[in-house]
Amino acid sequence: MAARPRDAAPVRNRSQRPEGAHDLHQRGVEPVSSLRDPHRPRYFISIAAELADVHPRTLRIYEEEGLLCPQRRNNLRLYSEADIRRVRVIRFLTRRQGVNLAGVKVILQLEALGKIRVYDLFDADDVERFVEGGIGDDTDPDRREL
Amino acid sequence: MAARPRDAAPVRNRSQRPEGAHDLHQRGVEPVSSLRDPHRPRYFISIAAELADVHPRTLRIYEEEGLLCPQRRNNLRLYSEADIRRVRVIRFLTRRQGVNLAGVKVILQLEALGKIRVYDLFDADDVERFVEGGIGDDTDPDRREL
DNA sequence: TATGTCCTGACAACACCATTGTCAAGAGTG
DNA sequence: CACTCTTGACAATGGTGTTGTCAGGACATA
Numbered sequence: 169m170a171a172r173p174r175d176a177a178p179v180r181n182r183s184q185r186p187e188g189a190h191d192l193h194q195r196g197v198e199p200v201s202s203l204r205d206p207h208r209p210r211y212f213i214s215i216a217a218e219l220a221d222v223h224p225r226t227l228r229i230y231e232e233e234g235l236l237c238p239q240r241r242n243n244l245r246l247y248s249e250a251d252i253r254r255v256r257v258i259r260f261l262t263r264r265q266g267v268n269l270a271g272v273k274v275i276l277q278l279e280a281l282g283k284i285r286v287y288d289l290f291d292a293d294d295v296e297r298f299v300e301g302g303i304g305d306d307t308d309p310d311r312r313e314l
Numbered sequence: 315m316a317a318r319p320r321d322a323a324p325v326r327n328r329s330q331r332p333e334g335a336h337d338l339h340q341r342g343v344e345p346v347s348s349l350r351d352p353h354r355p356r357y358f359i360s361i362a363a364e365l366a367d368v369h370p371r372t373l374r375i376y377e378e379e380g381l382l383c384p385q386r387r388n389n390l391r392l393y394s395e396a397d398i399r400r401v402r403v404i405r406f407l408t409r410r411q412g413v414n415l416a417g418v419k420v421i422l423q424l425e426a427l428g429k430i431r432v433y434d435l436f437d438a439d440d441v442e443r444f445v446e447g448g449i450g451d452d453t454d455p456d457r458r459e460l
Numbered sequence: 461t462a463t464g465t466c467c468t469g470a471c472a473a474c475a476c477c478a479t480t481g482t483c484a485a486g487a488g489t490g
Numbered sequence: 491c492a493c494t495c496t497t498g499a500c501a502a503t504g505g506t507g508t509t510g511t512c513a514g515g516a517c518a519t520a
Contacts, residue, residue: 229478262478268478
């Protein structure tokens with residue numbers, strides 16, 4: 169494989185983190201909930217892609233499709249942990265359940281309306297494997313099972 | 315177009331109707347509800363396909379996918395009006411909303427669980443155009459609007 | 461007997477979808 | 491300067507949904 173092109177399989181670059189991100193990565197320090205606000209925009213697209221296990225190009229497409237709406241700062245997308253979790257739900261529905269994006273939209277709208285919870289629709293362990301796992305604490309969900 | 319091959323775009327053949335079907339087609343006779351039991355298996359696959367505006371091959375695939383379960387008599391599929399209505403809902407979700415079959419399964423399961431009604435999720439007129447319309451009285455939904 | 465329609469299992473064509481890849485040109489940051 | 495971001499665009503690949511078609515057999519009807 170040649171030199172890694174731009175937006176290729178993402179590699180974490182700490183310098184990309186917005187203000188405050190470093191604090192969250194001190195090993196063994198459990199962040200106070202005010203630091204772990206799940207809606208706080210904190211990750212650049214390459215990091216969010218890595219945490220969500222999708223391509224940055226895919227995140228841009230999800231936004232175009234109306235599935236995501238990350239905040240902007242100086243026209244840079246900043247993803248929150250809630251955004252990342254949402255992408256993981258989408259990933260669960262598309263990869264694991266084979267639902268296409270049109271179907272995902274319907275299902276997520278039902279969840280937004282409070283009629284369902286994706287968690288309750290499928291095997292909890294199955295959903296958990298896709299959706300939960302390190303975001304703020306940077307552990308890889310698959311690696312956690314080792 | 316050459317001679318119509320088997321299972322091609324369906325053409326109604328009255329001889330295919332199971333017992334009792336003729337009674338329902340007397341013009342101007344409003345059937346008693348006991349005749350119009352929506353769960354009564356009454357239509358061969360070619361007629362059901364025509365009424366649902368899909369191909370017989372598609373009905374067989376829906377059955378394979380677990381989306382439909384028509385009754386059998388002497389190993390012949392017999393579809394009820396409820397079956398046909400269900401196919402029309404599937405058609406609405408796939409053609410109109412672009413949802414794939416995996417997504418349709420999730421949505422229909424939610425309806426079966428009583429959590430949602432597909433009718434309430436979308437514009438009622440839109441759903442109506444796809445789902446309602448002559449089944450027992452053999453009017454074509456699109457033709458009704460003329 | 462002949463015809464029509466059904467059955468299962470199988471392969472295929474075509475249009476569309478989802479994800480990724482790549483590119484150019486520009487902007488911002490260190 | 492190097493890196494990463496932005497938008498807009500085109501393309502490759504594997505998968506999906508619908509339809510088409512085939513063979514061989516079963517059943518009903520004329």
